[in-house]
Structure formats: C-alpha cells, structure tokens
Amino acid sequence: MASPKTVVIGFLGSQLDAGQGAGRWEKWRPTLSIVQHEDMAVQRFELLYSPQHRSLAELVAADVHTVSPETTVNLVEMPLKDPWDFGEVYAALYDWVRAYRFDTERERYWVHITTGTHVAQICMYLLAEARFIPGPLLQTSPPRKQKAGNPGSYALIDLDLSKYDQIAQRFERAHADAVSFLKAGIATQSPRFNALIDEVERVAVRSKAPVLLIGPTGAGKSHLARRMYELKKARHQLAGPFVEVNCATLRGDGAASALFGHKKGAYTGAQAERAGYLRSAHQGLLFLDEIGELGLDEQAMLLKAIEEKRFYPLGSDAEVESDFQLVAGTHRDLRAEVAAGRFRDDLFARINLWTYALPGLAERSEDIAPNIEHLLQLHARETGQVARFNVEARERYLRFARSAEACWRGNFRDLSASITRLATLAEGGRIGLELVEAEIERLRWLWRRQNEATQGRAEALLGPEAWAALDHFDQLQLDAVLAVCAKAPSLSEAGRQLFNVSRTQRSVVNDADRLRKYLGRYGLSWERVAGR
Incomplete structure (x- = not known):
C-alpha cells in the first residue's frame, strides 16, 4: 500500500x-x-x-x-x-x-x-x-x-x-505521590483503606465540594483533613489557612459566635468584634470535627454559609463573605441523627456528596506494622534517639496487636501512645521481649478499665427484672455486643465487626439487618443502644 x-x-x-x-x-x-x-x-x-x-x-x-x-x-x-x-x-x-x-x-x-x-x-x-x-x-x-x-x-x-508514555508515567507518579502524601508516606496494606485514599486524592484535587469523614475517635479524620489541605495548597488550589474546629466544644450562645463571629456589643460580654472561624477560613479549608454536635440553629446558619458563601455575624445586619472548602468529621451516623430530628436533612444532603468511612485500627490489622515503623521514625526525628524491636519482641507485639484481644479503643492514639512508651523505655534503643510483655499488660489493664466503665449498660437498658431472667451466657454475649455497638459509627459497621467471619460465607450479606434482629430479641433498637 x-x-x-x-x-x-x-x-x-x-x-x-x-x-x-x-x-x-x-x-x-x-x-x-x-x-x-x-x-x-x-x-x-x-x-x-x-x-x-x-x-x-x-x-x-x-x-x-x-x-x-x-x-x-x-x-x-x-x-x-x-x-x-x-x-x-x-x-x-x-x-x-x-x-x-x-x-x-x-x-x-x-x-x-x-x-x-x-x-x-x-x-x-x-x-x-x-x-x-x-x-x-x-x-x-x-x-x-x-x-x-x-x-x-x-x-x-x-x-x-x-x-506519550513519559507524560502518562508522570501523571501516574504525581497521582501516586499525592496518595502517599495523604497517607503520610506510610506503606499501608489494607485494600479497603488504600481504595478509600485513592478516591480521596482524586476528589481532593478535582472538587471544591464538601467532604464528610466518618469514623471513630482516633481513626485519623483530623490528620486526613489537614493532609488534604496541604495537598490542595501545594497545587495552588487554596491560598487561605487550615482552620480546625471541634464542634463538641461549642456550647450555647458561644457556638454561633465562635463559628460566625459577632459584632461589638452583640451580647453581654461582646466587648470587641470577632471574625469567627468561618471568616478566618476564607480561601482555605475549614475542618468541622464532630459536626453532629452542632445545634439546629447553627446548622441552619452553616447551610446558608456553605451554599451562598455569605452569612450574618451575631448582632450584625450586614452580611459578610467567606469562600472556604468544608471538610466535616463525625463519629455518629448522621442518617440516624436526621431520622431522630437532631440533624437537618438539608444540611446532611449538602455535605453528603463525598462521604468516606475511615476504618478503625482494629479493622486495619494489615496496617499495624507499617504504622509502627512510621511512629518509630517520628520518635527518632523528634528525640534524636533511634529505637528498634528485636525479632522476638516484634513478633510478640504484632501477634497481640492483631489479635481479637487488642480492641484498640482509641485507635491510632492508643498505638501512638504505646509505641512512644516502648521507644522511651528502650535501653540502648533496643525494644526487647520483657518490655513488650509489660506494655501488653498495660494495654490490657487500660482496655479492661474502659470495658468495666461500660459494664452494666445492658442491665440498665433492659431493667433489673429482664436482665435477671437471662442466662449468664446471654448476659455476657449481650454485654460484648453492646461494647462493639458503643464504638462503631453506624449499625452497618457494628454488624461488619460482629459478623466478620460468617459474613464471608453468605451469598447475600446484610450485617445491619442481622444485628437489628439480634437487638430486637431483647426489645432494643440501634438508636437506643448507640445513645443516638
């Protein structure tokens, strides 16, 4: 031709x-x-x-x-x-x-x-x-x-x-670098977590819409929000600051003032004008942790600020503007909060475009080892002292850390505290078996005390007579189930943890329905058990 x-x-x-x-x-x-x-x-x-x-x-x-x-x-x-x-x-x-x-x-x-x-x-x-x-x-x-x-x-x-293979490879490297940045350079192995972070990276660099992070305390919501901000700022998508607010600390009239600011003389004690967190986050990222703790009035004001980028400070008849990106965090199931009338459905709809459930440490047993190495490296940078496990001590610690006995109630905060104790007490920088055994006993004591603090919930929920009518076996089982429910952010997540083995053997998986039926045998609902 x-x-x-x-x-x-x-x-x-x-x-x-x-x-x-x-x-x-x-x-x-x-x-x-x-x-x-x-x-x-x-x-x-x-x-x-x-x-x-x-x-x-x-x-x-x-x-x-x-x-x-x-x-x-x-x-x-x-x-x-x-x-x-x-x-x-x-x-x-x-x-x-x-x-x-x-x-x-x-x-x-x-x-x-x-x-x-x-x-x-x-x-x-x-x-x-x-x-x-x-x-x-x-x-x-x-x-x-x-x-x-x-x-x-x-x-x-x-x-x-x-x-252009080189161009394609550069795009791929940039994506991989961004994902690694969001994970703080930790070589995580959990497929579920890695898939989540992979999508978060794409959303972070392509979207200005609100992002909702759901997960238990210590799962890393605040850390991920800050890394998202730093990634966007490095790509010149944000010029303003990172502003973090724990909504659980905002109470009464001070909540609206802290968020939206106030005019001088707006109320007794308002001796000077206050900008508020929303205005301080202009051109930046606002992280509202525990957003489910906000009152309904503050939720209505927040919705207007998200949609219109304008709002009224307390005591002012003039609107102010603030163009910020919102990342919200919560340990609660906001769907249940909406159903109970404690969270506005229109605000939930507005922040629910990109929602990610961060798994707790107990659900990411594959990632315990790389996080240990990361924490040891942080300790070395901060103190100038290098600490390392010997082979036997490392195997013992990991075996315990990945077992069902290790509940990691505080998630990565518990792990960070544990590794800090081990690295600090290590003689000559060597973490040996004796030190590990002592740390395991410390963690058992810590979690046992926390579990004891929650004991009696089942009896209180059922009442003395119904509780006394149960076999001791059923009492122990119900107490254990309620302990898992107290930590889980949602009914589905609690079900996944409780039926972690049998769920893999079913053609149709409905963890939430199985747990709901179990609780129903004792006349309990998820909302009542979870205190929501």
Whole structure:
C-alpha cells in the first residue's frame, strides 16, 4: 500500500505571508516555507483566508506552485466579521471541519498554527486536540538569518497524549505521590483503606465540594483533613489557612459566635468584634470535627454559609463573605441523627456528596506494622534517639496487636501512645521481649478499665427484672455486643465487626439487618443502644 499523502491545513498569514514584487522572495514566509523543505512533500494545501485578503491568497498560491508544482492549493474563503471573536472563529472552523471529508487511510493531515490570529491558532489547537482534525500540529520557524530560499525549520506536535508514555508515567507518579502524601508516606496494606485514599486524592484535587469523614475517635479524620489541605495548597488550589474546629466544644450562645463571629456589643460580654472561624477560613479549608454536635440553629446558619458563601455575624445586619472548602468529621451516623430530628436533612444532603468511612485500627490489622515503623521514625526525628524491636519482641507485639484481644479503643492514639512508651523505655534503643510483655499488660489493664466503665449498660437498658431472667451466657454475649455497638459509627459497621467471619460465607450479606434482629430479641433498637 502506498504511503499516505500529506495535506496541510492552515490560515493565510496576512502579515507574515505578505510581500509584493521580487523582494518577497528575500523574506521568510511561513506558508511558502512549508513546501521549500526538501524532505517535505505536500500534496495539497487547504489555505483558509478572509475575503479582503483574496489577492494575497492568490499570490501565495501561485508562489507555492512555482516552488512545488506538485502541490495543489485549495483557497478556502472564510468570512469573519471579527477574527478576534473566539465564538465566531471556532464556529466557522468547526462547521468547515465537520463538512470536510477526511480520508485518513490515504492522507495524513497537518495543522499549521504559525499563521492566523492568536484566536485562530487556539481554535485550530482545540479542534486538533479533540481529534476533529485527525492530525498533529505543524509549527514553522524562520531561519536565524534571513536568506533567500532558506525555509527555516519545522516541528510536528502530536496532541494524542496516550502516545506519550513519559507524560502518562508522570501523571501516574504525581497521582501516586499525592496518595502517599495523604497517607503520610506510610506503606499501608489494607485494600479497603488504600481504595478509600485513592478516591480521596482524586476528589481532593478535582472538587471544591464538601467532604464528610466518618469514623471513630482516633481513626485519623483530623490528620486526613489537614493532609488534604496541604495537598490542595501545594497545587495552588487554596491560598487561605487550615482552620480546625471541634464542634463538641461549642456550647450555647458561644457556638454561633465562635463559628460566625459577632459584632461589638452583640451580647453581654461582646466587648470587641470577632471574625469567627468561618471568616478566618476564607480561601482555605475549614475542618468541622464532630459536626453532629452542632445545634439546629447553627446548622441552619452553616447551610446558608456553605451554599451562598455569605452569612450574618451575631448582632450584625450586614452580611459578610467567606469562600472556604468544608471538610466535616463525625463519629455518629448522621442518617440516624436526621431520622431522630437532631440533624437537618438539608444540611446532611449538602455535605453528603463525598462521604468516606475511615476504618478503625482494629479493622486495619494489615496496617499495624507499617504504622509502627512510621511512629518509630517520628520518635527518632523528634528525640534524636533511634529505637528498634528485636525479632522476638516484634513478633510478640504484632501477634497481640492483631489479635481479637487488642480492641484498640482509641485507635491510632492508643498505638501512638504505646509505641512512644516502648521507644522511651528502650535501653540502648533496643525494644526487647520483657518490655513488650509489660506494655501488653498495660494495654490490657487500660482496655479492661474502659470495658468495666461500660459494664452494666445492658442491665440498665433492659431493667433489673429482664436482665435477671437471662442466662449468664446471654448476659455476657449481650454485654460484648453492646461494647462493639458503643464504638462503631453506624449499625452497618457494628454488624461488619460482629459478623466478620460468617459474613464471608453468605451469598447475600446484610450485617445491619442481622444485628437489628439480634437487638430486637431483647426489645432494643440501634438508636437506643448507640445513645443516638
């Protein structure tokens, strides 16, 4: 099969291609230069021009024929009222391109972008990028020294990025670096957590919509929110500060003042104007942890601030503006809160576009080892003292840490405290078996005391008579179930933890329904058990 013929599509350069008399051959003219290259055989030239430049177009076509008799020049008149009007130029080019019969089997097409207005060049670029014109861009350049017959140079630019392995690899590396950044460089192994962080990275760099992080205390909601902020700021998507607020600490009239600010004299004790957290977060990221603890009035004000970027400080009749991105955190199931009337359904709908449930440490046993290494490295940087487990001690600690006995009630806070104690007490930087056994006993004592504090909940919920009517076996089982429910952020999550083995053997998994039915045997509901 014969090689395809070359067809060039480009605008007439009303200035660069101009010239009269014999002197025109002494200057570099980009359209003519294309056919002056000995290694470039052009079969046809689609030369676009405005009606007022008809005579110049005909002259350039004649000069092309003189230099390259085998090249056919098709003069394409393109009337444009304003060649700098993007909409008009793009529409005219689009219509012409859509009507043009491209024959990619027999011809190859090059899009000349050296001539024409900047608007025309941009439009040609967009049409080539979208593959409406199936070919690369052709960029011509003049010689360093003007000389008759010197065509200068040219370059072909293919906009099909799929062909550029290095570019694709750079995008992939950038994505991997961002994911690693969100994980603080920890080589986590949990498939569920890694998939979650992978999506969070894409959302963080592409969306300004609110993000809702759900998870138990110590699961890393605050840490992830800050890393999201730092990632966006590094990419120049945010210019303002990171503002973190624990809504559980906001109470009464002070809650609205802290969030939305107040005017001087707005209430007794308001001796000076206060900006408030929302205004302080302008152009930055606002992390509202435990958003479920806000009162209904504050929730209504927050909804307006999210949707309109405007709100009224307390005591003020003038609105203020603040354009911030919201990341919210909670350990509660906001769906249950909405059903109970404690959380506004319209606010929940607004912040529920991107919702991520962060698993607790007990659900990420694969990630305990890499997090231990990370914590030891942090300790070394902060104290200047390196600490390491010996082989036997490491195996013992990991065996306990991954077992059902280790509930990790405080999640990563418990793990961080544990590793800090071990690294601090390590003689000569060596964490041995004796030290590990002592730390395991300390953790058992800590969690046993916490469990004892929650004992009696089942009896209190059922009442003395119903409790006394149960076998001791049922009492122990119900106490254990309620302990899991107290820590889980939702009914579904509690069910996943309780039925972690049998759920894998079922064709239809409905952990929430199984747990709801179990509680129902004792006349208990999830809302009552979870205290929500």
